Amino acid sequence: MAKKCIxxxxxxxxxxxxxxxxxxxxxxxxxxxxxxxxxNMENARKDDNLCNGMGNDNLAGSKIERF
Numbered sequence: 001m002a003k004k005c006i007x008x009x010x011x012x013x014x015x016x017x018x019x020x021x022x023x024x025x026x027x028x029x030x031x032x033x034x035x036x037x038x039x040n041m042e043n044a045r046k047d048d049n050l051c052n053g054m055g056n057d058n059l060a061g062s063k064i065e066r067f
Contacts (some may be wrong), residue, residue: 017041 002011007024018025018041025034 017045 002008003014003016005012005021005024006019007028008021010023012019012021014067017036020028022034025037026066028034029037
């Protein structure tokens with residue numbers, strides 16, 4: 001299943017750290033904030049500090065209730 005932008009449904013690179021395309025990201029947050037979001041997300045992935053979904057077992061001790 002291909003990864004798609006949550007706003008416009010355009011296909012995006014599977015390796016992308018965000019779930020939206022650049023065009024939509026810039027439209028929502030502006031270029032400067034979009035770039036900051038991408039940079040911070042890429043740094044988090046590089047530091048192995050990026051949580052990919054609620055099913056992640058690395059959430060030990062969190063107060064997230066699973067249904």
